[in-house]
Amino acid sequence: MDITDFYDTFFEEAEELLADMERHLLEIDLEAPDAEQLNAIFRAAHSIKGGAGTFGFEVLQKTTHLFENLLDHTRRGELSLRRDIVDIFLETKDMLHDQLDAYRNDEEPDQEAFARICQTLQQLAREEIGQELETSGGLPTPPDAASSQTPAPAASSEASGSEQAPDAPPGEQVLVVALLNVGEKDRGLLVEELGQLGEIHDTHGDESCYEITLVTNVSRDDIEAVMCFIVEPEQLQIRAAAHQGASPPPASQPQTNKAHASSPLSPSSQSDKPKAKKPKAGGESSSIRVSVDKVDQIINLVGELIITQSMLDQTVSELEGVSHRGLLNGMSLLQRNARDLQEAVMSVRMVPMDYVFSRYPRLVRDLAGQLGKDVELVTEGESTELDKSLTERIIDPLTHLVRNSLDHGIETPEAREAAGKPRTGRLTLSAQHQGGNILIEVIDDGAGLDRDKLLAKARESGLSVFDSMSDDEVWQLIFAPGFSTAKEVSDVSGRGVGMDVVKRNIQGMGGHVEILSRKGKGTTTRIVLPLTLAILDGMSIKVGSEVFILPLSSVLESLQPSRDDLYAMAGDDVVLKVRDEYLPVVAVHAAFDVEGAKTELNETIAVIVQGEGRRYALLVDDLIGQQQVVVKNLETHYRKVPGVSAATILGDGSVALILDIAGLHRLSRVKKEAQRPQRTFNDFASTLHKEGEPS
Known part of the structure; x- marks a missing residue:
């Protein structure tokens, strides 16, 4: 057997052990350390050392051996924990992670960094327990x-009468x-x-x-x-x-006493071992490790199955019910089973938000110390599940929001005390399901956003702003490229990059970001994401003979537009007044050059949708209904199309485009600019009154 077959298992489990080690180090009470936590940290280092020795990862093995010895002194009460000692332990954990990554990539770990961390651990041992750490004893070959x-034979060592040196x-x-x-x-x-x-x-x-x-x-x-x-x-x-x-x-001659089967441990060793838990049925593990690629392949195949089932269902629905009752009943059962299979397979990709949130206690601790602030991190809804592909992509935007809250939001202890607040600020990360979406919030109880300061900075940056803007519009200014209110550039912020990227990345995942803030009370940044990118709850709309899909999470309402509520604006733009709010009108047929579409206003339907924090009124011919669709990446199979985020295959085998709301609005403006002399979209708008235009 090739021992390298176990490399991936070792790397994955070592990563989990390091994550557990960091979590325990961050949670441990310095005044009264919990013995179980200290033992868990020690066991994590011990397990990694053993695996590293078996696989021949010498640098990782030696580092964990030194660390293990120091942890052993800690759990025996010979080394008292302080914040600076925990910092060294966390630094060691980071070094172990770097060494693990090096071996994973078939590289040798950094020898200088290895020597430096060994020197740090030995110096800590000399200062705190008055002795050097053992460096070789107990290391496996x-x-x-x-x-x-x-x-x-084992008798040879006893027959010699010699005793091994302690470090041999x-x-x-x-x-x-x-x-x-x-x-x-x-x-x-x-x-x-x-x-x-x-x-x-x-x-x-x-x-x-x-x-x-x-x-x-x-x-x-x-x-x-x-x-x-x-x-x-x-x-x-x-x-x-x-x-x-x-x-x-x-x-060939077994000599072992059968009594060992019922009592495999001697009395002395039994006291050192935990009692065995009741075994699982069959003694088999309750979980298996499967690569994400394999899961993705299964999801794609199930998606194809769903599409085929929809095509069959549409064909069978046209048959006469009495003579084909058995076939209709079978198709109904197939539809139900296919949906259950789809949901079961999709659940395999779902991981709890704790996978994301667990990264931030260390970040908050280190950054708060760097900024001279006291911050308590609270997490809520860690068990809320999200598609693994989205959890990987949400980490960077969420990290930036956390850093912003620590740097710009939460005040220093002195400033908080002067404002009548507790010296320790609170940062909350929460997640919850909301319909077919997941709602992630970053909440701080800091100073909040300063409206006047934001407007002044926007004018200074050359942005078009006015004093009558709503608070929501003012808060959205922080997402403008290059916008920053930091007085000076630091390692944390101040370069004017980040928030615009955060917004763009979240929109790229089919979500949107909102900000709520009260001066002196704090700020809440809210991220709304679909639970998965593989399946979409959509609304089918018809324009001419074409069928399009609108993400259901973007649809707010639909209504019959009235000519009295439409206003022509300068530059050939048209807006629709809906409950004292003026929404840009986008004619889908004009944006995509769809022939045979309805152009009479009283024949169209206005679908009110939201994209990139703004609302729009889309003019369509008909609403077909709601349905779940399997999302196909259009760029992979064809190319990027303006105003379109993806595609799907309908029950009749035809391809329907899934619309990108904000991109559709931009496409509409570009088309109107290009077709201005022809005035194709304004044939029906030319008769609109221009009185009472909004300012």
Whole structure:
């Protein structure tokens, strides 16, 4: 067996262990550290060290060994935690992450950084516990070296009468590894893995307790650390074999006492091991790791199945019901099962928002310290689920919003105290489902946005603003390219880049961003995203003979426009008055040059939609209805089309374009500019009255 087959598993689980380590370090109470948290941090370092030793990742192995020793002193109460010590531990965790990335990319870790972190840990040990950390004792031999050596009988070390030096690698020993409630498949993997760590002389037992006799020069703890990448710690027990001074029995003559099956641990070792939990049925793991590419492939195939089912459903619906009742009933059942299958497959890609939120405690802690602020981070709705592809893309925009809240929003402790607020500011990250969308909010209790300051800065930047603008319009100014209210450029902000990118990225995911703020009370930035990009709840509209899809999350209402509510503006623009709000009118047929569309105003329908924080009135011929559609990337299969975000395949096999609201408005303006002499769109608008035009 090629041991590199386990590389990916090691890297993934080591990443999870490092994330758990960071979470515990950030949550730990410095005044009264929780013993379980200290043990969890120690176990994470210990497991990574064992795996690194097995795979021959020497630098990672040595770093975690030093770190593990220091953590051991901490959990035994010989090293008292302070904020600066936790900072060093977090720095070490970052270094372990960098080393892990280097090995993942088939590179050697930075030797200078390795030497620097080792020096830092040794200096901390000298200052706090008055001794150097052990640097070599207990380190496992790399797997190729371990497997290439022929193990000598364990009696040889005892017969010599010599005692090993404390910092020497452990000598060869005979161990019995007991696997409890481990299925046959995992058992085979474990036996093969143990073969990489030494020489197997005996295997026997059943699924409840399967024992392997192993001659090895690798320590028990490191064997356990490596094996726990395949099974749970409670399913693995290791003890020294009886009669260590004798040669191990040959594989053909099992000598192990059967009593071991019922009591695989000696009394002394049982006290050090946690009691085994009740095993899962069959001893099998309750989860498996599957690559995202495989899940995407399944989702695409299910999407094709849904399209085929829709085509069949449309064909069958035209048949006479009495003579084809069996076929109709079968199609109804197929439709229901296909929808259930679609929802089940889509749920595989859904991950909890904790995947995103867990990144920010460290960021808030470090940045608040850098800015000299006291900030408490609160997270809500961590279990709310979102498509994995969106969680990856939301991290950067959310990070920028968090940094903005810390830098611009939350005041210094002195300023908060002077304003009658608690010295510690609060930053809240929340997530919740809202219809077919997910609502993510970044809330701070800081100074809030200053309307006058924003308007003054906008005028200084040459933006077109006026004093009668609504608060919502003023808040949207911060998304203008190059806009910044920072007095000086710093490592945190002030360059005028970021918020416009945040808005553009969120819109690229089919969402939009809103801002609510009260001066002196705080600011809430609200992000609304679809739950997934693979399936869309849409409204089908008809223009001429063409069918288009509007994202249902963008549709606010539909109405019959009245000529009295339409106003012609300068530059051939037309607006529709809806409850004292003037909305730009976009004729879809004009934007896409659709022939045979309705042009008489009293025959059209105005669909009020929202895009990029603005509302528009789209003129269409008919509303067909709501439906779920499978989204197809148009750029991948064709090319980018202005005013269109994607495409889908309808039940009759035809392709329908999914409209991009803001892009459609821009396309409409461009087309009107190009066709100004022909006045194609204003044939019906030329008779509109110009009295009472909004200012």
